Amino acid sequence: MVEQHAPHLDTVFHALGDATRRRMLRDLAQAERTVGQLAEPFTISLAAASKHIKVLENAGMIRREVRGRTHVCRLDPGPLASAHEWLSMYERFWTDRLDALDRLLREEDARNAEKPQGDSHE
Template identity: 80%
Template sequence: MVELLAPQLDSVFHALGDATRRRMLRELVNGERTVGQLAEPFSISLAAASKHIKALESAGLIQREVRGRTHLCRLDPGPLATAHEWLNFYEHFWTGRLDVLDRLLREEDARNAPPPKQGDDQ
């Protein structure tokens, strides 16, 4: 069960809880980027970008490779699948609850509908 991976889920959701990190991940969908390229759209220092990247790395969402003085980052979507599986459980829960609510509201509407008038086609 996914709950056995709670520490990994905690770090994934922590990493995804920040808009800057989510945008960095989205950028990595297009291929590997340097730390500078990831920092560029945010007007943040390389040190601040590096902290965001470390959070993503700790969650296992990216892999960083050092080539000389250049740090290249690439997306590792594996942990996202685990988070998706966890969220999917709750999606099924809420879908079931909302289906029950829909049925109850339709039944109530049918009970409260005015009776058809005499002579109306049905």
């Protein structure tokens, strides 16, 4: 089980808190990209893109490799798996609650189906 107060989760969720970084991760899930390729879909400078990439690197979500003068980034899914594991605890919580609500509604429907139809002045 993932420790709820693990510092790495703070950096992962901080990194995921920005739409630009989430889009970069989505692009990296398709294939590795250069910094320029990651910056291309946005109206941001290479310096701004590098700052976003640095946040993702600090969270351990991407790895950067220097090939000559080109910086190539690739996805490292490990921290995302930790975040998913942490979130799955809440998924179980809500699934249990929704299952309980479903049972209550089905019981209420069954009780209403048993009542005589002509009895409308309760």
